[in-house]
Amino acid sequence: MKATALWTIAPHRAELREQALAVPGPDQVLVDTIATGISRGTERLVFEGRVPESQWPAMRAPLQYGDFPFPLSYGYAAVGRVRAGGEALLGRRVFCLHPHHDAFVAPASMCIPIPDAVPDHRAVMAANMETAVNVLWDARPMVGERALVVGAGVVGLLATFLLARIPGIDLAVCDIDESRRAIVESFGARFCAPDEAPDHRDLVIHASASPAGLRLALSRCGFEGRVVEASWFGDKEVALPLGEAFHAKRLSIISTQVGQVAPAMRGRRGYGDRLALALSLLDDARLDALLGPGIPFKDLPQSLGKVLSPPAGDAQPLCPFVTYI
Incomplete structure (x- = not known):
């Protein structure tokens, strides 16, 4: 099995690469991606090579491929449907902290079910x-x-x-x-x-x-x-x-930094609890005003720079998202 993935290979340069897709293990699932969100602040720093070396370990995405500064496949806002593995999740829509790939294998514990009331594109804002x-x-x-x-x-x-x-x-x-x-x-x-x-x-x-x-x-x-x-x-x-x-x-x-659960709740809420709460809070249609533009995955290498740093005078997008279907 193979998947196509976005890789940033140098400052301001990205490309799509084909890579092998592992067979899911006992505690893993195979997910077909529906959409991914672009976190403009963090992903701009990564795309421009501006993550300080002292922060490389702290800024590593949970399921990142490659290493800072380049080449790497970075991102953490994937919405998809489970194709194989994990009977409890099979066929369900899930959110996972995964980079921009059209399919991926991830630990089942990191794939959080999306409430039925939350549409696919709005769900990409779960990490935000x-x-x-x-x-x-x-x-x-x-x-x-x-x-x-x-x-x-x-x-x-x-x-x-x-x-x-x-x-x-x-x-x-x-x-x-x-x-x-x-x-x-x-x-x-x-x-x-x-x-x-x-x-x-x-x-x-x-x-x-x-x-x-x-x-x-x-x-x-x-x-x-x-x-x-x-x-x-x-x-x-x-x-x-x-x-x-x-x-x-x-x-x-x-x-404040999302890499650690805030002290006020640490010990009582884990990462999965916090992410599930975030997904439930997205059940509000007013939040759709934050979404856009939508970018087809095949166009992402050419479009990423402009959406991360629009030319002067252009509208500043809030939450761009990538479409795969």
Whole structure:
């Protein structure tokens, strides 16, 4: 058996390769891919060769092929149907943290059934939703808090979607892209430009992946406010105003990363539990506004660079996805 896989072979260069597909072992399943999601932030850093060497072990995808920096097959948002192996999963739709391949063999324990109410393309956002869940577990938002999300990318918007469910929360979302307003408001939050961002916030989630955004997040905190850093800057250094009122206001900067279950839930929830929760939270048609564009798998090597880093003036996609059927 053979499969076709996307490999990144050098900075800004990708190709499709045919490779052997193993026969599933006793605890494995064979999956035919229906769609995969592209995580623009992380996959852009990988595609451009900007993952720092010190972070190669931490940034390795669970089922990655090859090694950093190149060549490697990277990704972690595959939706497919089980063709063989694992009677409990046979014929079922599953989500797996697998790269962009048209078929794959994976441990059955890593293939999480997709709820019937969640369509295929929306299910590719499970990894992003899992990140947002972990962000909230690290943030520990409370009823009635004043909160701000800086950056209305896919993680920022999914965090907004979850935060807006908290009773009494005063929630604003700040972004330079006015086109994100409709999505933010559909989730029940208010949208604002950076210069309109409210201050005296108890909680700020920073998800803009920009130094200016993180500085804004700090400036909008109230006394003993906390900033949860949900972006990742790769090999960039970031200058922050840690003088001024940082100490007098007793501010906190909290790192969050989906590679580990947040301490608030660690020991009570495992990775599979968190991913299953993320999939269940995707049962909301409003989230379809985050999807697109769809890219045929055969066109992915030529399209990937443009969708990861669109030309100046072009629309910035939120959650592009790859189609296989």
